[in-house]
Amino acid sequence: MGKVYLVGAGPGAPDLLTLRAARLLERADIVFHDALVHADTLKLATQARLVDVGKRNGKVSTEQRFTNRALVEAAKTHAVVVRLKGGDPMLFGRAHEELEALREAGIEAEVVPGITAALAASASLGLSLTRRGLSRHVAFVTPRTGADQSPTEWLGAASSADTVALYMAATQSQAVAADLIAAGRPATTPAIFVENVSLPNERRVVTTLQALRNGPTPSFEGPAILLVGEVFRELSLSVMEHEAEIRLAVTERCQAKSA
Amino acid sequence: MGKVYLVGAGPGAPDLLTLRAARLLERADIVFHDALVHADTLKLATQARLVDVGKRNGKVSTEQRFTNRALVEAAKTHAVVVRLKGGDPMLFGRAHEELEALREAGIEAEVVPGITAALAASASLGLSLTRRGLSRHVAFVTPRTGADQSPTEWLGAASSADTVALYMAATQSQAVAADLIAAGRPATTPAIFVENVSLPNERRVVTTLQALRNGPTPSFEGPAILLVGEVFRELSLSVMEHEAEIRLAVTERCQAKSA
Numbered sequence: 001m002g003k004v005y006l007v008g009a010g011p012g013a014p015d016l017l018t019l020r021a022a023r024l025l026e027r028a029d030i031v032f033h034d035a036l037v038h039a040d041t042l043k044l045a046t047q048a049r050l051v052d053v054g055k056r057n058g059k060v061s062t063e064q065r066f067t068n069r070a071l072v073e074a075a076k077t078h079a080v081v082v083r084l085k086g087g088d089p090m091l092f093g094r095a096h097e098e099l100e101a102l103r104e105a106g107i108e109a110e111v112v113p114g115i116t117a118a119l120a121a122s123a124s125l126g127l128s129l130t131r132r133g134l135s136r137h138v139a140f141v142t143p144r145t146g147a148d149q150s151p152t153e154w155l156g157a158a159s160s161a162d163t164v165a166l167y168m169a170a171t172q173s174q175a176v177a178a179d180l181i182a183a184g185r186p187a188t189t190p191a192i193f194v195e196n197v198s199l200p201n202e203r204r205v206v207t208t209l210q211a212l213r214n215g216p217t218p219s220f221e222g223p224a225i226l227l228v229g230e231v232f233r234e235l236s237l238s239v240m241e242h243e244a245e246i247r248l249a250v251t252e253r254c255q256a257k258s259a
Numbered sequence: 260m261g262k263v264y265l266v267g268a269g270p271g272a273p274d275l276l277t278l279r280a281a282r283l284l285e286r287a288d289i290v291f292h293d294a295l296v297h298a299d300t301l302k303l304a305t306q307a308r309l310v311d312v313g314k315r316n317g318k319v320s321t322e323q324r325f326t327n328r329a330l331v332e333a334a335k336t337h338a339v340v341v342r343l344k345g346g347d348p349m350l351f352g353r354a355h356e357e358l359e360a361l362r363e364a365g366i367e368a369e370v371v372p373g374i375t376a377a378l379a380a381s382a383s384l385g386l387s388l389t390r391r392g393l394s395r396h397v398a399f400v401t402p403r404t405g406a407d408q409s410p411t412e413w414l415g416a417a418s419s420a421d422t423v424a425l426y427m428a429a430t431q432s433q434a435v436a437a438d439l440i441a442a443g444r445p446a447t448t449p450a451i452f453v454e455n456v457s458l459p460n461e462r463r464v465v466t467t468l469q470a471l472r473n474g475p476t477p478s479f480e481g482p483a484i485l486l487v488g489e490v491f492r493e494l495s496l497s498v499m500e501h502e503a504e505i506r507l508a509v510t511e512r513c514q515a516k517s518a
Contacts, residue, residue, distance in 0.1 A: 010277070011372075018374065019281060020274040088374075090381040091397065096390040096490075111382035113270075113374045115277065122349040123370035131355045132405060137416040138350065141396040142389075149395070157396035160415040231355075 002029070002075040004102055006095055008088040008114015009033070013198035014040040016115050021084075024112065029078035032070060034086045036223060038199075045082070064094060068101035075107045086223075088116040092142055092167050116140075117225040118165035121194040124202060127231055135162035135231045142167045143176050152179055159183035163229035170217075170224045177212035180228065185209060190232040196222035206235055261288070261334040263361055265354055267347040267373015268292070272457035273299040275374050280343075283371065288337035291329060293345045295482060297458075304341070323353060327360035334366045345482075347375040351401055351426050375399075376484040377424035380453040383461060386490055394421035394490045401426045402435050411438055418442035422488035429454075429476075429483045436471035439487065444468060449491035455481040465494055 005024050010016035025031065025044040033042060035054025042050055053067045067083075074081045089095040089111055102109040118140060122129045129138045139161030141154040158164045159180060169176050170193065181187050187210035195203045205218045209228065218224075264283050269275035284290065284303040292301060294313025301309055312326045326342075333340045348354040348370055361368040377399060381388045388397045398420030400413040417423045417439060428435050429452065440446050446469035454462045464477045468487065477483075 008378075013279070015279040015282065016277050016372065018269070018275050018277055020272070022278060023274070088378050090378055090387045090389070092389050093387065094391065096387040099385055099387070109385065111385055113275065113378045113382040115372045115374065116378065119267075119347050119349055119372045119375065123372040126358055126368065126370055128349045128352065128355040128358070130349070130351050130399075130401075132353065133408075136408070137398055137400040137413055139396055139398045139416060139420055140389075146391060149392075154396055156419040157398060157416070157421070160419045161398055162416070 001107060002077075002079045002081050003108045003110065004071050004075050004081040004083060005110050005112055006083045006085065006089045006093075006098060007112040008093075008116075009037045009041055009084050009086055010115040011087060011117045011120035011197045012036070012038060013120075014038045016120060016198055017041055017044075018112065018114065021112050021114065024080070024082055025084070028080045028082040030074050030080075031082045031084055032067060032074070033084040036086050037084055041084070048082070064097055068098055071098060072101055072105040072107060075102070075105075085114070088114040091116050091140055117167065117194075117197050117223070118227065120197045121165075121192075121225050121227060124194060124197060125192065125204075125227075125232070125235060127235060129163045129165070129227075129229075129231065131231050135229060137161045138163045138165060140165050140167065142169065143172055143179075144168045155179050155183050158228075159185060163227070163231055166226040166228065169226045170220050173212055173226060174215050174217045176226070177209045181209050181213060185228070187213070189228055189230065190236040192227045192232050192235060193218060193220070193224045194227065195220045195224040197225060206232075208236065260366060261336075261338045261340050262367045262369065263330050263334050263340040263342060264369050264371055265342045265344065265348045265352075265357060266371040267375075268296045268300055268343050268345055269374040270346060270376045270379035270456045271295070271297060272379075273297045275379060275457055276300055276303075277371065277373065280371050280373065283339070283341055284343070287339045287341040289333050289339075290341045290343055291326060291333070292343040295345050296343055300343070307341070323356055327357055330357060331360055331364040331366060334361070334364075344373070347373040350375050350399060376426065376453075376456050376482070377486065379456045380424075380451075380484050380486060383453060383456060384451065384463075384486075384491070384494060386494060388422045388424070388486075388488075388490065390490050394488060396420045397422045397424060399424050399426065401428065402431055402438075403427045414438050414442050417487075418444060422486070422490055425485040425487065428485045429479050432471055432485060433474050433476045435485070436468045440468050440472060444487070446472070448487060448489065449495040451486045451491050451494060452477055452479070452483045453486065454479045454483040456484060465491075467495065
C-alpha cells in the first residue's frame with residue numbers, strides 16, 4: 001500500500017511552494033491536482049502521471065466522491081500519491097473528506113501545509129493582517145453556504161474580527177458588504193479584492209464596504225480573495241490620493257487646452 | 260540603497276520554507292533573524308552575516324525599535340537584506356512597524372509569506388480547520404494585550420468563530436479557557452496545544468476548555484499554539500480511547516499479578 005500526501009500548492013506562484021512539497025512532487029508516482037495549480041509546479045513531478053481533478057460538469061459533490069475514491073485506488077498501486085491542492089489543504093480545502101476516505105480504507109496519509117491566499121495577498125499588499133493597536137485578530141471565512149445552512153452563518157465570525165479574509169466571496173460580494181454593514185461594520189471600512197494573488201496577472205480592486213454594497217459587483221476571471229478591515233486604509237488612501245492626482249492632472253490638461 | 264525582504268521562516272521545520280525564501284537566503288548579504296529560526300534554515304544564507312534580533316533582556320519595545328533602525332542602516336550598505344521571521348510575517352509578526360520604518364526611510368521592501376503555526380499544526384494533526392457542516396470559519400487571535408487594551412478584547416472574535424487558533428496563549432491558558440466558557444463556548448470543547456510544531460520534538464497536549472480552566476496550566480519550553488474547536492473532537496476521542504486502553508491494560512496486569 002502506498003502513502004497519500006495532501007499537499008498545499010500555495011497561492012499561485014510556483015516559488016511559493018514549500019521545499020517539502022517540491023521534494024514530494026519530485027518523488028511522486030501520481031499527482032491528483034486542482035485545476036488552478038501552476039504548470040511550472042506540475043513540471044516538478046517529472047516521474048508522475050498527472051490527473052486533473054478540477055470541477056467536472058460543475059457537479060462538485062460527485063467530483064469530491066470521485067476524488068476520494070481515486071486517491072484510495074491510486075494508493076493500492078502507487079507508492080507516492082500526491083493530492084495537490086491550491087493554497088493550504090486545511091482551509092476551505094475539503095481535506096477532511098479526503099482524509100476520512102483514506103482512513104476508512106486504512107491508507108496512510110500526511111498533510112503538507114501551503115501558503116494560503118490571504119497571507120499571500122497581505123504580503124503582496126505590504127499590509128500586515130494584524131497591527132498593534134488596530135487589529136489583533138483575523139477571521140478566515142467563506143460566505144458560500146451549504147444547503148443546510150443559514151446564508152449569513154459566516155457573519156458572526158466576520159463581524160467580530162478586526163480583519164476579515166473572505167474566500168470564494170467575489171460573486172456575492174454585494175450581499176456580503178450589505179450584511180457586514182448591517183452587522184455593524186462601518187460603511188467606510190476598506191475592502192480590497194486581490195485576484196490571481198502572487199501571479200504576474202495579479203490585480204487589485206480597492207474599494208469600501210459601502211461602494212461594494214452599492215455595486216456594481218467587480219467581476220474576476222481568476223480566483224479572488226476579499227480582505228476587509230481598517231489595516232487596509234493606507235491602501236484606500238493611497239488609491240484615493242492617486243485618483244485625486246489623476247483628476248488634478250486631467251483638469252490641468254483640460255484647462256491648458258481650453259486656454 | 261539595498262532592498263529589505265521580510266521573509267516568513269515557517270513554523271520550524273527547515274523544509275517548510277518556501278522556495279522563494281530559500282533562494283533569497285542564498286542571495287542575502289545580511290540576515291536579521293528571530294531567535295527561534297532553525298539552524299539549518301540559517302545555513303542556507305551562505306554569504307550572509309547573521310544577526311540574531313531575538314528578545315534583548317526581555318525589553319520587547321526597545322528591541323523592535325532596534326530592529327527597525329538596524330534594517331534601515333543595513334539597507335544603506337547591503338544589496339539584499341533579509342528579515343527572517345518565524346511563521347508568517349503578516350500574522351502577529353509586528354511587520355507593520357518594520358515596513359513603516361523602511362517606508363519612512365525611503366527603502367524598498369518586499370514581503371515573502373510563510374507557513375503560519377496554526378496551519379502547520381492542523382497539517383500535523385491531520386485535522387482540517389474547516390469542515391463542511393461543522394466549521395466554516397477560523398479565527399486567528401492572541402490573548403496577549405497591550406497596556407491600552409481590554410484583557411478580553413480578543414474574546415469577541417474567538418467566541419464567534421467555529422475554530423480558533425490562539426497564538427502566544429500558553430502561559431495564560433487557564434484564564435483563556437475560563438473566558439471562552441464564560442462567553443458561551445461549551446466546557447467540553449476540545450482544546451489542543453501543539454508545541455514545537457513540525458519539529459522532531461513536537462508535543463501535543465489534548466484537553467478540553469473545562470480541564471484547561473480547572474488547571475493545572477500545561478507548561479512548554481518551546482512555542483505552543485492552542486487550537487480550540489469541535490473539529491478536534493476526533494483527537495480528543497482517540498486520546499480518551501487510548502487512555503481507556505491503558506487503564507484496561509494496567510487493570511489486567513494488576514489482576515494478573517494479584518491472582
